[in-house]
Amino acid sequence: MFRESKTQIEIRKAARDFAKGEFDKDQACELDKKCEFPENIWKKAADLGFIGIHFPEEYGGGGLGVFENVLIVEEFCRPGHWKCPGCF
Numbered sequence: 001m002f003r004e005s006k007t008q009i010e011i012r013k014a015a016r017d018f019a020k021g022e023f024d025k026d027q028a029c030e031l032d033k034k035c036e037f038p039e040n041i042w043k044k045a046a047d048l049g050f051i052g053i054h055f056p057e058e059y060g061g062g063g064l065g066v067f068e069n070v071l072i073v074e075e076f077c078r079p080g081h082w083k084c085p086g087c088f
Contacts, residue, residue: 015075
């Protein structure tokens, strides 16, 4: 049986907390339709290590795997973080 590691659980929680605090539910559908992502949120996500987590550290990444990146994307795209779940 597969179980997430402690680090993976922490990454998932941090990504969920970030999404809940930063994503504007009222603007989500409009941004999605325009294929836009607010630069200020992108910068905050990058500062917290969410962007490029799966790239090697020598290239400025987090040095973790693709699975950890998937955990972040999954939390960022969780329907409960958006006002209208049909956007995606």
